[in-house]
Amino acid sequence: MYDAIVIGGGPAGLQATLTLGRMHRPTLMLDSGAYRNAPVDAMHNIITNDGRDPAEFRSIVRAEVAAYGDVEIREVAATTVDRLGDGTFEVTLADGSVVAAQNIVLATGLRDVMPDIPGFAEQWGRTVHVCPFCHGHELSGKRIAIQDSPAAVHAVAMLSAIAGSIKVVPPVTRVAPSAAGLVVTSGSTAVVVDGLFAHPAFEQAAPFAAQLELELRESGAIAIDFFGHTSVPGVFAAGDLAHVAELPMPMPSVLAAAFAGQIAGAMVVREMLMEPA
Numbered sequence: 001m002y003d004a005i006v007i008g009g010g011p012a013g014l015q016a017t018l019t020l021g022r023m024h025r026p027t028l029m030l031d032s033g034a035y036r037n038a039p040v041d042a043m044h045n046i047i048t049n050d051g052r053d054p055a056e057f058r059s060i061v062r063a064e065v066a067a068y069g070d071v072e073i074r075e076v077a078a079t080t081v082d083r084l085g086d087g088t089f090e091v092t093l094a095d096g097s098v099v100a101a102q103n104i105v106l107a108t109g110l111r112d113v114m115p116d117i118p119g120f121a122e123q124w125g126r127t128v129h130v131c132p133f134c135h136g137h138e139l140s141g142k143r144i145a146i147q148d149s150p151a152a153v154h155a156v157a158m159l160s161a162i163a164g165s166i167k168v169v170p171p172v173t174r175v176a177p178s179a180a181g182l183v184v185t186s187g188s189t190a191v192v193v194d195g196l197f198a199h200p201a202f203e204q205a206a207p208f209a210a211q212l213e214l215e216l217r218e219s220g221a222i223a224i225d226f227f228g229h230t231s232v233p234g235v236f237a238a239g240d241l242a243h244v245a246e247l248p249m250p251m252p253s254v255l256a257a258a259f260a261g262q263i264a265g266a267m268v269v270r271e272m273l274m275e276p277a
Contacts, residue, residue: 008107012239012261019265021068032077039125106237108206119175127182132158142194221250228264236264
């Protein structure tokens with residue numbers, strides 16, 4: 001029986017595990033090897049790690065986490081999470097084994113849903129982006145297209161101080177790299193730019209919110225308070241799969257995810273100390 005099972009090996013899960021390990025709480029972290037930022041080769045807007053390869057970042061943090069004797073890391077996906085009658089949890093793993101814990105920290109993130117647009121998925125995270133904070137600076141003085149949407153006006157305002165030129169394009173029907181740049185096609189019209197900003201839909205990357213019948217916000221992210229509590233006692237959530245009411249959207253940020261993981265890990269410790277002996 002672990003004190004906590006952390007499901008997810010991104011920044012939220014790694015930080016939650018580090019926090020629990022430093023407090024000598026028996027903790028299992030499960031890492032499926034699937035990450036939302038896998039398509040990108042550099043993270044940005046992260047102090048001490050600006051421009052670092054996400055895979056290198058995870059490798060460094062995993063080595064730090066593994067130094068704590070009460071932490072176990074398994075490179076295996078969880079498939080189901082069940083809450084038992086006594087309030088503890090059983091987690092079934094992809095290898096068929098079953099593990100148990102008093103608390104669960106969900107850090108499995110969101111999954112971007114690629115639209116049925118030729119070339120879009122292949123260029124996602126390379127020349128097609130969603131976040132100006134993460135990828136805007138790299139397009140300084142260059143040609144930027146923004147797919148028309150309710151968020152387009154806001155994106156134009158943010159990128160206007162960065163781009164050399166900005167063009168808002170109608171719904172995109174095709175994207176393709178070329179020697180001249182990224183060719184963005186909308187119907188019968190094509191423009192050549194250096195980068196495209198778009199806002200595809202997203203969904204929970206794992207089924208655990210549904211399995212545990214957790215409350216969701218309109219965004220589709222798990223409803224949490226500032227401390228990472230979900231609607232089910234003993235279940236915490238951290239990272240972009242979760243959404244606090246004070247923010248307009250779940251935050252797709254490595255730093256925000258790590259912060260949320262630290263808070264969730266600390267809350268697990270705090271609430272275990274508050275439980276009657």
